Every structure is written in C-alpha cells, then in structure tokens.
Amino acid sequence: MNNWNFEIDTENIAWLHVDMQDSGANILSREMLEELDHQLLSISQHNPVGLVILSNKTSGFIAGADVKAFAGMTDRHEAEQLIHHAHEILDHLEKLPFPSVACIHGFCLGGGLELALACSYRIASDDADVRIGFPETRLGIFPGFAGTVRSTALIGHLNALQLMLTNRNLNGWQAKNIGLVDEVVPTRQFKSAARYLIHNRPHRRHPPLLQRLAGVSLLRSGITTWLKHQLSKKASIEHYPAPYALLDHWNTSAGSPQQMALSEQQEVARLLTGETAQNLIRVFLLQNRLKAQKGDPEFNPAHVHVVGGGLMGGDIAAWCSLKGIRVTLQDQSPEMLSRAIGRAQKLFSKRLRNKLKVRDAMDRLIPDHLARGVPRADVVIEAIYEDAEAKQALYQQLEPRMKSDAILATNTSSIPLEILAEKLQDPGRLVGLHFFNPVAKMPLLEIVTMDSTDAAVVERALAFCKRISKLPLLVKSSPGFLVNRVLLPYLMEAMQLHKEGVPAAVIDKAAKEFGMPMGPIELADTVGLDICKSVAEKMGNTLAIEVPQELINMVEAGKLGRKSGEGFYRYEKGKAVKQESSQPVDKILADRLIGRLLNEAVATLREGVVEDADAVDAGIIFGTGFAPFRGGPMHYIENYGREAMLEKIQQLEQQYGERFKPDSGWQPPSPTGRGSG
C-alpha cells in the first residue's frame, strides 16, 4: 500500500504525505488508518524532531471516514471494535514523543478533522474553499474517532458542541478564531509555517474561561437541557436521535477524558448500527450514486443560453453563472430580464461573499433580449411558459442557429418531450433538464429522455449537470416525470383533507411529524397555486386526478400562494400565518397523505420511469426532501413490510375509495429490492 509516504529532510523533520490510491479524495478507511499506524511506527524509529502531515490531493486534506463501510453494519460489538481501534491509532499519533503538525487545505471533515485534532498543531490554508467541520450528525451519528474528547478540550465545550450540532463548516480564519487551528497561511507557506511550529513549539492556548466553565459538571445538565430545547425546534428526537445522544454523552462523561472516550465508542456504535443512521448513510450513498454519473468527459460547456427570464429561467441562468459558466439570458424585452439580474446579484452576494467574485459572476451573466448568444451556446435551455405550441415555435427559431453539438434542453414540467420534439429537424437532440424551485437550494436535476433521445446527448446532459454541481436523475419522459408525479397525489390528498374541514396547519403538522421538511399545504403555496393547478390539469388526465374546485376558485380569486401574499395561508413578510395547535394529530392524516405518495412511487417504478427502486428513493429525497431518515419511500415500504403496507393502502381504498386503489406494482416483489447504491 502506498497511501501514506514519508521522507525525512535535512532538518530531521518527517514529512508524511497522504495520497489515497485510486480515489479523488483521502478517506479514512480501516486500511488507511492501519497503514498510518504502521508509518508512525517507522517514522518514530528515525527519531525525527517533528512530523508534518500533508495531503497530496487537490480536493483537500481528508474528507472523512469511510461511510461506505458503515452501511449495513448491524453488529454493535463489531462497530465498537472498529471505533476502538481508530481511537488507539489516533492516540498513537497524539502521544508521539515529538511535535506533529497537520497542514489543512480543502476538505477536512469528520474523521479528517479528528486526525488533525490528534496532532500537536494545525495549520489551515487561507483559501476560501477550506471546509473544516463535523458533518457526523447528518449521518445519524456523532464524531467517533475521539472527536468529542479532543474538540472540547481544544476549543472549549460550547464551541465544540456548536460545531458538532450544527455541522457548520469553517474556513481557515473562522477555525482560527475559535482556536481550532493555530495558523492560517497561504498554501505556499505550509512548509515554512510547519517548520516554525516544530522548531519553536509555541504553547497551545487554552480555551477561554467561559468555554472551560461550561464543562463543569454542575452546569452541564442545565446546558444540556437548554441545548435540547433549542434542538427540538429544528429536529425531533424521534426522527433525529443523534444530536440528543451527543448531548447526553457529553453531559454524563465530559468530566473525564478517559470516560468520555469510552462513552463515545459505545454511543457512536449504538447509533451507527441503529435504523436512523443506517437510513441516513443510505441517503449519503444514494447521493454518491447520482454523483457518479459523470457523462461525456469531452463535453465542457463554456456558454449556456437560457430562454425565459422568469423565476425558473432567471434562477437557472444565475445558477450556471455562479458555477463559472458564461450565460446569455433571453426574454422578450430588457424589462423582463432586469428582475432576474437583480435576483442573481442577491444570490451571488450571499454565496460568494467576495466583491470581485460577485462582479465576475455578474459579468458572466449577460442579458440578451435579442437572442444573440444562441450560436455560441453549448447548452440551450428553454424555460418559457408551459405552452407546447409556443415552445415548438421557439425551437424552430433556435435549432438552425445552434451549434451542431449543442444540447437543446427544456425545463418543462408537464409537456411530453415527444410533442415538443415533433417539429425539430433532429428530434433526438432534445432532452429535458427539469430544475426544481428554488434552483439554488434544490440539489436534484431530472434529466428527461425519450426513447428517441440521442445517447450522446444524454451523456452531454450528464456532464453539464456535473459541471453545475447538481445531482442528476435520469427519468423517462412521462407525465410529471418522477418528482412531480409522486408529489401531486400527495398534494391533492392534502387539499382533499382541507376540503373535509381539517385546518391547513394540522395537515402540515401531520406531514412534518412524518418527517417531511415542509407540509403539503405550505408547499403548494410556495410552489404557487397557479402552477399547482396547471400541473394538476396537465397530469390529471393520465393520473385520473380531478383538479380540486377550491384550487380553481383560489387561483381565479388571485390567491396564488406565497408570491401573492395569500393562498391557503396568509403571508406576512414572506412567512405563513399559522394557528398552531398543541393537540396531537390523528395518525390517519399522515397515512392518507403518505399512502398516496407511496402508491404513486410504486407505480413509477412499475412503469420504469426511473431505473430502479434506489433511483426512486434518491429522486424523491433530493427532489422533495422526503424524510431522509426513512431512507426514501421504497426503502420505507421495505422496512415497514411490503405486505403490511399494501394492506394499509387497501384499507384506505375501502374507506376512501378509488384514489387509493393499490397500483399493480405492489404485487410482484420489488425487482431490485433494497440496495445501497
């Protein structure tokens, strides 16, 4: 194995380079840790004056532990062994008889940070792309390579807890402010800074008094109660037990490092082998699966032309520019474009935070009401209003002016691609790129293909998706594709409940208790009721869905949801005015809402809208935010028991009628079963 290589220089300093073979990033797998242990032993035999650990990867220092190896781990004892072993190895690093320095650039997350914490000193690069943090609770666990022990000792209890609970990533300067790193320097100065630290061995600073006081046992339980209260506003203990477990672990063991280390090993092993963590790990791996679709490596889009300066088109254009691509944005008049430009500027300021970078992004985003950018574009994205004839007419103008290998993409959410491709000279070049609103926040991009879509075009679309850092999901052209198709019955059921007299806030509460990030009623308001209505109308025929009269009435009355200030809710300063009730919500509400969603998910799989059950889960989690801790709808069905869930749906059918009729896809066993990507 050559993952770790060291040399000793003339000053007798050991330089240990980490460079995981056959991997773009360094991952702390079991083998990597064991090899490190071995190398530390070899280095010690040379009696160096100090050790410096650096990464040879451009992506960063160490991206974290090997999450893949955690998947499917159910034996708590085995997990504890594994964690204990990692503790031992990092202890060896900490107890070296000479000082050690970690040089951090790019990613330094989770296990990577825990390794850095075992060094005597840490140097961070001053680059803006430095990410130092503990993402573990997002995976349903907490730091398990002695991260809770060493971080609390180094930066103080409150700082460390905050870092672990919020999963916040820090850049070099932020890390230095709380004492997590000792120096922040340009990467070119890593070696001189490391030499300085080794030769001068400055004293490590102590965390401030307040930070140390927080660890006094008398105060810990009060702090725990208070932090749990804060947490409960964001995530319930039933859905996300890890942060609560972290606080309990800290509360009971923070008095003694030895005890804390032991407790950490036990608790993390317990969480890791539990259902929530396993489901969240599954989600992480599903994400990796989507990311792994890299597409045509030769296709490197430099110019994107977007037609339609409305909410979606404007935001797609801004997103592409944010990602470093030159964009021309077309609409009928400059007036239509000016709002998109103003919105883009806000997005850039928020994301880039650097005046020069904001300016560059603004320079790349070129308003183009005369459509002059078409011939230069590598990707042309149409995002105009949902009207097949208007789109067809537009394509007839665009196609002859486009480069021969440029992608023609539509952001349609409801018109079959087959119809849109009808009048094209080359129908095979049309592909759907279905973005979700808000573009900057939703990670998923549905790549919609027809049977006739050219395979090379799909490869190029995947490469484009990668280029703009979205998660691609290949879906077949069919009404609503995957995400909207599955969401619509769920939204319709919510409106049905509302019609039956259930208050909107109660319906939303039921969905949120199941684990949805936002209730269906508020979601409909946010998407826009006019859009909901038009999607329901377009998909209604094929899905046998009737557009609710209430929805029609509201749209006619100009109540369009959040954007018009009133929909199912009234909005004050962009926030829904809800009458919260503390009464427990009847379970049947969630059963009805989720039941329809699950039934539709089963139907999409049967029809082959996406490749397999995992693809259904990935699409619905990243496209709708579907309760990640449940691992996705198909996985949820499997966990719940397929038979039992079918029975439940059948009962709903008896009670509420036809719309709950189980899809024929329930009958045969799921073709792929469960898997982890």
Added chain:
Amino acid sequence: MKQQNLLEGRAVYIVDGARTPFLKARGKPGPFHASDLAVAAGRSLLSCQPCAASQLDEVILGCVSSGPDEANIARVVALRLGCGHKVPAWTVQRNCASGMQALDSAAKDIVSGRAELVLAGGTESMSHSPVLLNPLMVNWLAEWNRSASTTARLKQLTKLSGKHLTPVIGLLRGLTDPVVGLSMGQTAEILANRFGISRTMMDKYASKSHLRLGGAIDNGYLEELVPLYADDGTLYQQDDGVRRDSTVETLSKLKPVFDRKFGSVTAGNSAQVTDGAAMLLLASADAVEHYQLPVLARIRDVQWAGLDPAQMGLGPVYAMAPLLERNALNSSDINYWEINEAFSAQVLACRMAWEDAQFCREELDQQQAFGEIPCDRLNVDGGAVSIGHPVGASGARIVLHLAHILKRHRAKNGIASLCIGGGQGGAMWITNDARQESDKAGGEADE
C-alpha cells in the same frame, strides 16, 4: 512632410460594435464605473461573434480618467470579458479623442500584421471623476502623521481651517487646459467671437441635436445600443440626456457658465457630462475570412493634427483637410459627417472655417475652400449635445454610428472627426464598400 495613407495596404474592417446608453452625470457617482460600461458593451458584442474572446489578439481602450481600481483599464476589461490571461491589453489617452485613438492604434496593428482581430473602443465614467484633497490638506495630513505626541497632535488640530477642506474637483481640472489655463468652454467662446456665432445660432443648433436624437430613437436607428443593467436590476435603455421638448426659447433661459454673465456658451448648447462606453471589433481580411465574420464598414485612413490650444474646437478642420487632400476627396464625395459636438459653437465654427477660402488658404494650406458640409449630412442622428460626451468613448461612438448611418443609407463615404482638448484634432475616413472589396463579408453589410 506629408503623411501617407498607411491603411491602403492591408484592409481593416469594422466587424460590428456596441455601445451603452450614455447616462448623464447627475452630481453624484453614477451606477457604473468605466470598466463596468466597457464590459457591458463588450460582452454583448462578443457574445454573438463566431470567434471567442480568447481569440482576440489584443484589446485597446481609450479612457481619459479611469478609477483608482482600473489602472490600465483595457486589461481590466479584457479579463472581465473572459479573454483569458493570454490576450494583451493597453489603454490610450488622447483626451476627447481617446476612443478614436484606440481604433487608430488597433488599425495600425492590423495593417502592420501584428494583429488580426482587435477589440477596441472607449469608455468613461465622468460621474466617477475623482474629488481630490487640496495641497494644503495633503500637507496638513503629512504633519499629522508625523506628530508623535498628543500635544503635537492637538497643536496640529488647531491649524485646521475651512480652507483645508475645499476639495479639488478632478473633472473641472481635467476640462481646463493646463497650458493656456482656459476652460474648454472658454475656448468655445473664443471661436464664437472669432466667427461671429451668436447665442441664438448655438441654441438653435443644440435644439436640433435633441430633435434629431429623439427621431433616431423613435425610428430605431440606434442599432448599436445595448441596455445597461445595474446590479440591483435597474434598467437603462436609452441615452437619458435627450430633451425632446428642447427649443431655442427654453435654451435661451440658461445662463452662460464659462464666460459668466456676458458669454454665450451655456450648459444647454454644450456637450453633456456623461458616462458611457462604445466598443468595436476590428479585423483584417484574413480574420474576416477565417472566422466568417460579417463586415459593417472599412477604416480607410486616419489623420491627427495640432493647433493653438485656445482654439482647440477647430481641431476637426485641421485634421480633415490633409485627410481629404491625401485621398483626393472633396466635401461632395463624403456622404455623411460626424463632427463631435463638444460645443455647438465649435461645430458651427468648424463648418464656417471649412467653407472659408481665406481660412483654408492661410491655415490649411489649401488653394481654395472645401465645399459645403450640408446640414442634413452632418450629425444626422444628434450628437454630444443631446447624447452626451463621455470623453474617452465619444471617438469610438461617432465612428460606430457613422458606419450604421452609411449602412442605412447605402452610402459610401463617411468622415468622423473630433476636437481635442489641448489643441488637437482627429479625423477618420470610413467606407461602406466592404462587400465589393471582400466577397467574404457576409450578407448584412449592404442591404
């Protein structure tokens, strides 16, 4: 020694061009810096070309006074346009003709074979011209920094007075001739006096400039205009200095600003202080063929001339005379003229001098007067009085717009000329015969 026409060798084509709306300076810094303006025009121009920004051989920009963060503004603009690290860029300064100087410099590089494809133009954000500390204050601050003790500082504080706080307005200093000490407006007063140009004549001319611009806007003649979008999305689509209701009566109410009280040059009959940029893509015949570029016009010859700084407004006639003579042209051969309207009085003086036999003989070394420059062939879509005069950009603007006028009228010859503060003139001859000379030149040049 008489100069030769360099540009007869290798042809220099104007492929296309774009300019921003010219925005009147309204007492405080406008929404765009000079580089923002040039980038807005340049990116729109480049986004529709068959060649990429990185394929340019160089970028040349005229700018009289760029901002403190825009040293060598052409390079800043080139990088912001995505030309990449390898495209060199340089900035030229010849006061009011800086934009034309950039075109001339680009043309010369193309003729000499140094470049095939050049982005050239001019930009100016006059509303951002610097406000400086006066020398008293600068010295006071130096003393303050030197005072070590509190008592020394207190003592220094007592020396501070109102005089120290009077700022130096960079714009006003820039528009004052540093050699003869006259403001540009005063040089126009001198011409008015010399040629007997009355206040009414000036105001009449100014009012016509506004009416002509209004007409050009309504008829969609300003094809080269691309809208400006501020960061917050605010949209600027048109030259905002145009006064469609401008009449001799309304203009006559303004007070003279240069020779106060008794003069006749007013803000109303002078060019407006404005922000704006104009960018052109110039190419050799080889580049036109290689990239299949369309052709708008051809640059045929350029002339620069010097004269008494106190009479700088006559610069155009000193530059146009040798240009026409060398190329065996007379006024009647020229279909359209653009003489930059620095001041109404100055344009009128140029016409009178041009048609005056004695002047032409004594000052321009001609046997006789040049023929008339017909009013309906001069500045036909308005000029700097109505559009504005961002000093670095105007030279590029008039050439670009002249090319569009020739195209519109299927006319052949055009002369664009400017007077230059400091006592110079510049003139450029362009033709719309690109198609006959290069059959590669695309179909749009001569409809």
